[in-house]
Amino acid sequence: MTALRPEVADFDSDGRSDEDRAASEGTGLVQLHESIAALLASRGQWRQAYQHLRSAFDLVYADQDEQPHVPEQLRREVDRLRREHAEAREQSLRDSLTDSYNRRYLDERLLDMVTDKGATADGLAIALIDLDWFKQVNDTFGHLLGDRVLQRVVELLQEELPEDAFCARYGGEEFVLVLPGVDASSGVEIAESARMRVERHAWASLAPGLRVTVSIGLAYEPPAGDAPNRPPVAPEQQLLRADSLLYTAKQSGRNAVAYREGGRVRLAGPAAGRRGIAEPRVAGY
Known part of the structure; x- marks a missing residue:
């Protein structure tokens, strides 16, 4: 078998x-x-x-x-x-506390907006914003309420922003409004409106005696075609110029928007009548 x-x-x-x-x-x-x-x-x-x-x-x-x-x-x-x-x-790309964009997003977007020659295609306004006396808010009312203040400020800053504009947290109590495609006067108006919304907000509803204001430095870069002989301006330079103007707003009494027009530094809105406007920190700007 x-x-x-x-x-x-x-x-x-x-x-x-x-x-x-x-x-x-x-x-x-x-x-x-x-x-x-x-x-x-x-x-x-x-x-x-x-x-x-x-x-x-x-x-x-x-x-x-x-x-x-x-x-x-x-x-x-x-x-x-x-x-x-x-x-x-x-x-x-979001800040965990305020839900505004973070520094990483800010840097990426600014690089996208600026050409390889350092010029913007449609004009660009950058407003650097700092809360006035924010340390006193934390010391007086506590850090938890301070966080709520930051969140509410961001909400106020983002109201009525034009299309493609955005708000980003720059660090601590500093924020940036990036306003592409606007002219210089519109940039000033937007920044001044944001400042007024913060000033007029009913802060006492969060805590009796609470008052919050912001100072703003607004730097503007015209469209490439409007200033063909203008030296290239990198995003870091734009932020540096905005920071310099923020210093002017702070040193000129706070709760103001500082900008440059016709070669002179000016304050927007009611602050325009103040005397002794401080000079920017960046020489020649």
Whole structure:
């Protein structure tokens, strides 16, 4: 009688059939494609992510005569990954306390707005804002209320901003309003309106005796075509000039917007009548 023995080709060394082994490898490949797709999506490489999800889909239905038509399912999965990535990206660019943009976002946007020659395409106003006597607010009312003050100030600063403008936390109690595509006078008006909203807010509703004001330095860069011979101005220089004008607003009595017009430093609104306007810290500006 001839002995029966199993077909060697049908089983591997651990007792699995070729069919089971192929299924296991197929599952591993599907998982690999899905993992690669998630990694690519986290980097914003959506087309490549979709291709890997499509490969995973093809592997799952490889043994069927007619694959179901579900490309929409894959698109939804990529859209989900895109939304998750966008949400994570947005959170990384926000200040955790005030929900305004952070310094990282500010630096990235300013670089995008300035050409390689250091000029802006449509004009750019940058308002550097500092809360007046904020240390006294913390010392008198406590840091918890101080945090609420910062949050409310940001809300007030962001009211009525034009399209494409934004507010970012520069550090501590300093904030920046970036106003692209405005002319010089509009920039001053926007900054002065923001200052007035803070001054006129009902701060006593947070704590009796509380009063909050801000000082603002506004630097303006005209469109490239309006000043073809103007030396290149890097974003850091724009912020430095705004900081210099903020110093002027502080030294000239606080609760004011300082800006430059016709070669002279001026104060906006009611502060325009003050005497003894301080000179900016940056020489020649």
